[in-house]
Amino acid sequence: MTEAYTVLARKYRPRRFADLVGQPHVVNALRNAIVTNRVAQAFLFTGPRGTGKTTSARLLASALNCARRxxxxxxxxxxxxxxDVARGEDLDVIEMDAASNSRVDDIRQRLESVDTRPARGRYRVFIIDEVHMLSTSAFNALLKTLEEPPAHVKFILATTNPEKIPETVLSRCQRYxxxxxxxxxxxxxxxxxxxxxxxxxAPEVLRAICEISEGGLRDALGRxxxxxAFAGDRPTLEHAEKVFGLISRPRLVELLNALARGDAAFGLRFAEEVFDSGKDVAEVLGSLVSLTRLLMLLAASGGEAKGLDLPADEVPQMHKVAERFGLHGLVYIAEILSDCRQRVRRAAFPRVMVEAALIKLTLVGQLEPVGVLMDRLSEMTDTDSLSGVTGQGDSSKSDAGAQQASQNVGGRQESAKPATRSENSDVSQGSKRTPTESEKAALETLKRKFGAR
Ligand SMILES: Nc1ncnc2c1ncn2[C@@H]1O[C@H](COP(=O)(O)OP(=O)(O)O)[C@@H](O)[C@H]1O
Ligand SMILES: [Mg+2]
Ligand SMILES: [Zn+2]
Structure with missing residues (x-):
């Protein structure tokens, strides 16, 4: 007979505080309480699922009764x-899952033994997991004991929903x-x-798994x-993309990079792939929106990634894309994408909708801020004042026009100030080169739309 496989999340449940990831505030407080012998009678661990609540409860129980602490x-x-605690078989640690034992009789039965002295350890520890599931009368029965527990008893409660716990119970617990x-x-x-x-x-595969697990370590280990199980002991990013229907961030960045260059074909191929692979289009769009948000933060902070929970090696490439679109371009992109995401599930032709949205993004990459164009416009129509045009936003002459423009371009808020892009340096130099044909055409359009000044 082959040995039963133990899932990683169970096999690697921390047995030491040192192995509890990402909860230093909890660990330090518990250690301190034990070392200084100021251990409360009742504890409550709250937080999202799979982040270490049950683990913390067992660690604390372990530490309370360990013979060689x-x-x-x-x-x-x-x-x-x-x-024995790790196996869940310790006589002094009574563990109860309130999700399946929510009735008053369940809790009474467990609490019958509160007055019994511990068999081996210093304390009898009652762990009540998912405690918010207890019925009202069960909570009342628990409260009675919580009010005056024998000195050798400790309670450890855990829940994802602290708001469902009666105030009377909450107020008797030390909460973490x-x-x-x-x-x-x-x-x-x-x-x-x-x-x-x-x-x-590879790290990028682990990263992809962890990012979709949204802070839950149990989920990440499950993935x-x-x-x-799917790919053997050398899984690749492609495997992960297939199994979880995700598209990794480096690939999304690649897409945005291509769109920023105006490569519409890349966008269309991407859409084709998403639709053909049966991925959830709304989710892919959601990932793109989150990515755009990160790019906005990067653009706004000038490439400073502190506090963004981003791997350092991805930052330079992302910052490049962010700069290419510019902050205002990114705001526009976020709008296009989230709008598309909202509507795509109900759309009659979702594919065309996504294709159109991606092509719109290629246009954003090509757009020059309206302010720059307006400066050019005044440059052409008002040659006398050429020397007064500077790149640092001395756009006072065109302010009114630019403002009007900002209200008119697709109803979007556009930059009224010249961007800091290098392509615009000719404006900042105030050079008198002749406009190209396409620039002339663009200016003609602007003139028609906003009126020549
Ligand atoms: N903070 C953490 N540090 C280390 N492992 C964790 C952590 N959170 C969850 N795990 C892993 O996930 C599993 C389930 O964690 P658990 O404590 O039961 O989560 P919950 O918060 O839902 O009670 C653990 O056995 C462990 O493998
Ligand atoms: Mg739990
Ligand atoms: Zn021990």
Missing amino acids: GDDAEPCGECESCK DVRRVTTAEMVARLGEICAAEKLHV LDQLV
Whole structure:
């Protein structure tokens, strides 16, 4: 008989505080409480699913009863007590899942033994997971014991929905908010686990998995399991894209880069691929919107990626794309994409809609800020004032026109100031070169639209 496979999330449940990822505030407080012997009678761990609530509860129970606890409160992980707690079989640690034991009788039955002395450890620890599921009368029964628990009893509650817990219960617990784990932290943890499991998974693959897991480490580990089941011990980004129907960020950046260059064919091929592979188009558009948001933040901060939870090696390329579109162009893109995303599910011809949106994006890359064009316009119609035209936004002469323009271009807010792009340097120099044919045509259009000054 082959041995049953243990899923990674279970196999790698942390046995030591040091292995709990991304929750230093929780770990430090718990360690401190234990070391200084100021352990509360009841704890509540709250937070999104798969981020370490149950793990924290078991770690704390372990640390409370460990026979060879370290000076830093770290449970040894090897004594009988630690081993039994990890297996969920310790006599002194009573674990109860309120999701499937929500009735008052369930809780009464568990609490019958509160007065019993601990069998081996220092405390009898009651862990009530998903505690928000308890019925009202069950909460009342719990409250009675919480009000005056025997000195050898500790309660550890955990929940994803603290707002569903009665105030009376909340007020008797020391509360710890377990937070979403950052992508970087998750990637690092998955990397360690891959090494231990002899799996060869490139960082960008781990990153893709972690990003769609939205801060939940359990989900990320579940996805790693799924990917390895599908592709073996050397999964690639293509495998991940296939299994999870995702498109990795580097590929989305590549798309935007191509569109910024005006490469409409690339956009059409991309749309074809998305539709042919049966991916959820709205989700792909959603990823593009999130990416555009990151680009806006990068553009606004001049390429400073601090606090963006972005891998350093992707930043330069992304910043380049961001600069190419410019902040205003990106705002426009975000609007086009989120609008398309909202409508695509109900659209009669979703494919055309997506194609059209992508082609619109190629135009954004080619657009010159209206302010620049208006400056050119005044340059042509008002040759005497040429020397007064500067690149640093001395557009006072064209302000009225530019403002009007900003209200008119597709109803969008467009830059009324010349951009800092290098292509525009000829304007800032105030050089007197003759406009090209296409520039003349553009100016003619502008004149018709906004009236020559
Ligand atoms: N912060 C974390 N650090 C390390 N592993 C984690 C963390 N959060 C979740 N995990 C992994 O996910 C699994 C489930 O975590 P768990 O604590 O049960 O999540 P929940 O917050 O839903 O109670 C754990 O066994 C562990 O493998
Ligand atoms: Mg849990
Ligand atoms: Zn121990």
